[in-house]
Amino acid sequence: MNSELCFQTATELTRRIRAREVSVTEVIQAHLAQIERVNPKVNAIVTLTAERALDEARAKDAALARGEAGGPLFGLPVAHKDLVPTRGIRTTFGSPIYRDHVPDQDALLVERLRAAGAITIGKTNTPEFGAGSQTFNEVFGRTLNPYDPTKTCGGSSGGAAVALACGMLPIADGSDTGGSLRNPASFCNVVGLRGAVGRVPAWPTDNAWALLHVPGPMARTVADVALMLSAMAGPDRRAPNAIAEPGDRFRAPLGRDFKGVRIAWSRDLGGLPIDHRVTKVLDAQRATFAALGCQVEDGQPDFAEARQVFQVQRALNFATRYGPLLERHRDKIKDTVIWNIEEGQKLTAREIGEADQQRTRLYQRVREFMERREFLLLPAAQVPPFEVTQPYITEINGVRLPTYIDWMRVCSDITVTGLPAISVPAGFTDDGLPVGLQIVGRHQDEWGVLQLAHAFEQATGFHRRRPALAG
Secondary structure, X not given: OHHHHHOOOHXXXXXXXXXXXXXHHHHHHHHHHHHHHHHHHXXXXXXXXXXXXXXXXXXXXXXXXXXXXXXXXXXXXXXXXXXXXXXXXXXXXXXHHHOOOOOOOOOHHHHXXXXXOOEEEEEEOOOHHHOOOOOEEOOOEEOEEOOEEEEEOOOOOHHHHHHHHOOOOOEEEEEEOOOOOHHHHHHHOOEEEEOOOOOOOOOOOOOOOOOOOEEEEEEOOHHHHHHHHHHHOOOOOOXXXXXXXXXXXXXXXXXXXXXXXXXXEOOOOOOOOOOHHHHHHHHOOHHHHHHOOOEEEEOOOOOOOHHHHHHHHHHHHHHHHHHHHHHHHHHHOOHHHHHHHHHHHHOOXXXXXXXXXXXXXXXXXXXXXXXXXXXXEEEOOOOOOOEOOOOOOOEEOOEEOOOOOHHHHHHHHHHOOOOOEEEEEEEEOOOOOEEEEEEEOOOOOHHHHHHHHHHHHXXXXXXXXXXXXXX
């Protein structure tokens, strides 16, 4: 019974709590029991705050008895990515340098989720400083894919994705620079939304005008992602690039008629190497969109400059943020992070300026393309989950990849457009590994992306397939 409670949707759990069909304490106890049973098999949640969560649950039950049930996430357990500052709760950033670090303030997204009624039960695993789409670090070790524990769960929001897939959480926050919400969602058969920059404002941050990194929601269904987004989105004076639109609009019904809507279908984003197993799974789903009434046509914008833009701007961010750490703690930083920092330190003013210009040209090309098609559909990852002992992919279909992040270009190329994108479960390989479909929408149109993803999810039902080890 408790296991079934753990696999109910967030929307259903909040309804049942408000209707007094189940108490908040029962919900928290069920999820803590699932964590105790399953987490040792996958290593998704790395810091647990069980007693604190139970105290909050009892307080919420008392408030409910008084007729006080504030917030759209009332009573739901949540764990925060271990890159996110949490007041009084260890936050390591996956780095030995911060092994015992305990922040004295909450991140803005933690404030908002708590204000919406969610209860923090811990932190989820992430690679060191969130670098790379494979979740392992020297502090907590590897997080394993629940559909095949010999494989990676992806990253960098890997712990969050695994916790969701295993019923340890109904909702989880993550973040995305080059695919860190979309890739683990694809690898773990859950949903991850990268919104437009500023849709979920970031604070605290040392770069308030950052244009690559965004926080965002993850869940097992699109409706639950939309519910979580409704609590995370909205303006804040501490975040100068925050979108002014309030988040509550994302609590509206997701249903929509897609008859006649034009969609661009891209198997490889114009020539990127895509593993044949991924292509096979996604090709089978093209007909689903035709059945929904969409006009599906092959094509994609010209992404010729996207790789250079991403590599330059990512390296610049690493050099700015982690350069001082490299000077003091080189022996405690993994080689790929060192490489990314040093690449940023080599950049010239001309290279940085040219990347900004290239990004502007890219945005305008993509905008013109998307004015004629409402959505762009493509893989959410170029490969299925790979061996967990392999740090990153170096070759796809015989094509050698030059850096540790080039295997994620289907995500990072989309990042530099600034457009909202979601990964939604789209099927399984012949050996049972999840594959996600990426849906990209027009500028700041997360609502449209959520609607199409919801329609696809309802038409296919892939999200209902659970990993066997989770029960």
